[in-house]
Amino acid sequence: MKDKVKPALVLTVICVIASLLLVFAYELTKDRIAEQKDQKFSSSVEALFGKTECRIVDLKCKYDEVETIAVTPDKKTVVQVCTDGYSKDGINILVGIDEQGAVSGIEFVSLGETPGLGSKVRDEADFRKQFYGLTAPSESFDAVSGATFSSKGMKHAVDTALNAYNENKEAILGG
Amino acid sequence: MAENKNSLVKELTKGIVKENPTLVMLLGMCPTLAVTTQAMNGIGMGLATTFVLLGSNIVISALRKVIPDKVRIPAFIVIIASFVTLIGFLLEGFVPSLYDSLGIYLTLITVNCIIFGRAEMFASKNGVVASALDAIGMGIGFTIALFLMGSIREIIGAGQWMGLTIPVIHDDPMLLFIMPAGGFFTLGMIIAAVNKLSKKKPPKEISCEGCPNAEACGKAGDCQ
Amino acid sequence: MKTIIVILLSAMLTDNFVLSKFMGICPFLGVSKKLDSAAGMGVAVTFVMICATIVTYPIHHGILVPNGLEYLDTVVFILVIALFVQLVENFLKKCVPSLYSSLGVYLPLITTNCAVLGVTVLNIDNGFSFGQSLINALGGGLGFMLALVIFSGVRKKLEYADIPETFKGVPATLIAASIVSVSFMGFAGLFN
Numbered sequence: 226m227k228d229k230v231k232p233a234l235v236l237t238v239i240c241v242i243a244s245l246l247l248v249f250a251y252e253l254t255k256d257r258i259a260e261q262k263d264q265k266f267s268s269s270v271e272a273l274f275g276k277t278e279c280r281i282v283d284l285k286c287k288y289d290e291v292e293t294i295a296v297t298p299d300k301k302t303v304v305q306v307c308t309d310g311y312s313k314d315g316i317n318i319l320v321g322i323d324e325q326g327a328v329s330g331i332e333f334v335s336l337g338e339t340p341g342l343g344s345k346v347r348d349e350a351d352f353r354k355q356f357y358g359l360t361a362p363s364e365s366f367d368a369v370s371g372a373t374f375s376s377k378g379m380k381h382a383v384d385t386a387l388n389a390y391n392e393n394k395e396a397i398l399g400g
Numbered sequence: 401m402a403e404n405k406n407s408l409v410k411e412l413t414k415g416i417v418k419e420n421p422t423l424v425m426l427l428g429m430c431p432t433l434a435v436t437t438q439a440m441n442g443i444g445m446g447l448a449t450t451f452v453l454l455g456s457n458i459v460i461s462a463l464r465k466v467i468p469d470k471v472r473i474p475a476f477i478v479i480i481a482s483f484v485t486l487i488g489f490l491l492e493g494f495v496p497s498l499y500d501s502l503g504i505y506l507t508l509i510t511v512n513c514i515i516f517g518r519a520e521m522f523a524s525k526n527g528v529v530a531s532a533l534d535a536i537g538m539g540i541g542f543t544i545a546l547f548l549m550g551s552i553r554e555i556i557g558a559g560q561w562m563g564l565t566i567p568v569i570h571d572d573p574m575l576l577f578i579m580p581a582g583g584f585f586t587l588g589m590i591i592a593a594v595n596k597l598s599k600k601k602p603p604k605e606i607s608c609e610g611c612p613n614a615e616a617c618g619k620a621g622d623c624q
Numbered sequence: 625m626k627t628i629i630v631i632l633l634s635a636m637l638t639d640n641f642v643l644s645k646f647m648g649i650c651p652f653l654g655v656s657k658k659l660d661s662a663a664g665m666g667v668a669v670t671f672v673m674i675c676a677t678i679v680t681y682p683i684h685h686g687i688l689v690p691n692g693l694e695y696l697d698t699v700v701f702i703l704v705i706a707l708f709v710q711l712v713e714n715f716l717k718k719c720v721p722s723l724y725s726s727l728g729v730y731l732p733l734i735t736t737n738c739a740v741l742g743v744t745v746l747n748i749d750n751g752f753s754f755g756q757s758l759i760n761a762l763g764g765g766l767g768f769m770l771a772l773v774i775f776s777g778v779r780k781k782l783e784y785a786d787i788p789e790t791f792k793g794v795p796a797t798l799i800a801a802s803i804v805s806v807s808f809m810g811f812a813g814l815f816n
Contacts, residue, residue, distance in 0.1 A: 231468055254493045313750050342437065429646075478703055485699060
């Protein structure tokens with residue numbers, strides 16, 4: 226009897242202790258993790274428009290890839306889009322749209338694409354420039370060779386940002 | 401005492417060259433092929449794995465007399481998985497770029513044969529200090545192997561290395577090296593080179609030594 | 625929303641677990657020498673993948689998520705897989721000895737197979753429904769088996785080839801694997 230109980234008991238104790246330790250560790254680190262994400266967002270906004278205030282727009286947008294929409298006092302808009310590239314949710318970018326409704330900049334919050342290949346959409350400085358100045362989704366675009374999925378994901382993200390902006394302009398800029 | 405100290409040093413250094421987990425014992429192939437598209441990622445993965453290896457070796461060694469044989473595999477697994485979850489928190493909070501690059505392969509450290517193998521072959525049978533040194537040595541060896549793989553693939557496949565651009569290659573790199581096929585190829589070439597340099601008979605097949613399932617392998621008669 | 629066919633075929637071909645995702649390499653290189661062991665391992669892995677999905681999916685969505693404990697995924701999933709494999713092995717040994725003698729020996733190897741843990745985690749990461757997760761597991765297992773079986777054919781040929789001493793054994797196997805991987809790249813344009 227003892228023979229059968231002891232192993233199971235030891236295993237259960239180990240599992241319980243491990244779980245408790247992990248819960249404890251999670252509580253310790255979760256604030257830091259949230260902080261990281263906020264910091265990334267605000268430093269990206271700063272890279273787009275310089276040190277500026279921005280107000281998050283409370284909007285029920287029909288695109289569920291749009292994470293956040295924020296607007297600055299001088300009517301510049303930031304749309305955060307998280308979409309699939311080669312990997313699920315691999316592309317998380319901020320699309321900066323100026324007061325004329327044209328894309329003025331793109332900053333990366335996170336990129337989970339293949340390093341050295343898909344990551345070129347961020348590392349090759351010229352890639353994102355092809356989207357600058359657009360006020361609506363473009364017909365064609367240049368992909369990075371060998372990184373088709375990542376490139377298409379980027380285009381989709383920018384298109385989504387522009388659509389969300391154009392469809393909700395009054396709500397964003399009006400407030 | 402001198403003899404004791406010598407053997408401890410041996411535990412540390414054996415993992416780096418003689419018993420290098422990836423290049424000699426042929427363990428931990430999955431991450432070796434998957435995350436070595438960039439040298440930096442190789443280092444990151446190597447260090448993360450070393451953290452888990454060190455933690456699990458120490459805990460398993462400390463508990464080795466307490467864990468009954470019947471449940472040792474699930475027990476080891478829970479301990480290893482806990483450390484993997486832990487390093488996940490730490491990376492997500494302090495080095496998010498590495499966390500993003502490693503992706504799912506961070507979770508897969510849990511089933512990295514190296515960690516399991518060392519737990520089974522060494523930590524469960526030796527003292528805490530020796531186990532810790534064994535972990536560090538194996539971890540360093542693994543990191544070196546990953547760094548080597550990553551460097552070769554990054555240089556030839558992207559014309560870059562650790563943030564530096566390589567002039568001639570950068571304009572027209574061999575993209576294939578960054579792709580999965582290139583991973584297999586590079587590893588094959590490195591192991592061939594290691595065999596040549598060590599001048600001993602090359603291991604004919606994947607070694608079952610470090611694999612925790614060696615008995616099952618034997619039964620199947622065909623781990624080779 | 626992906627259709628069933630797309631999920632199945634991408635798990636099997638374009639995103640083959642072994643040749644594209646690098647999961648399950650150890651058995652791929654170790655157990656692919658003979659056709660019957662390759663096939664046997666393939667079947668066993670597919671079976672465990674599907675069953676692991678059936679168990680881990682409800683645990684994740686039913687227990688972990690409502691309690692905000694998603695980070696316990698890794699520990700819970702691998703524990704489930706290990707216990708499940710143990711259970712199946714005992715069951716086969718006692719009740720279906722014929723099946724045990726052909727498949728049972730591969731089961732312990734499956735616990736540490738990256739592909740099995742990989743598929744359970746991917747089901748969650750990709751946000752699949754239960755049905756989609758099962759298809760993904762089926763495709764993953766079949767893809768694994770496909771890669772193994774094809775490779776056993778390649779290795780059979782390798783045995784008769786004249787290979788330089790330095791490359792004998794593992795290096796030649798890896799280079800052959802690289803060529804098979806290139807051939808699978810041909811499937812890349814299958815879906816838009």
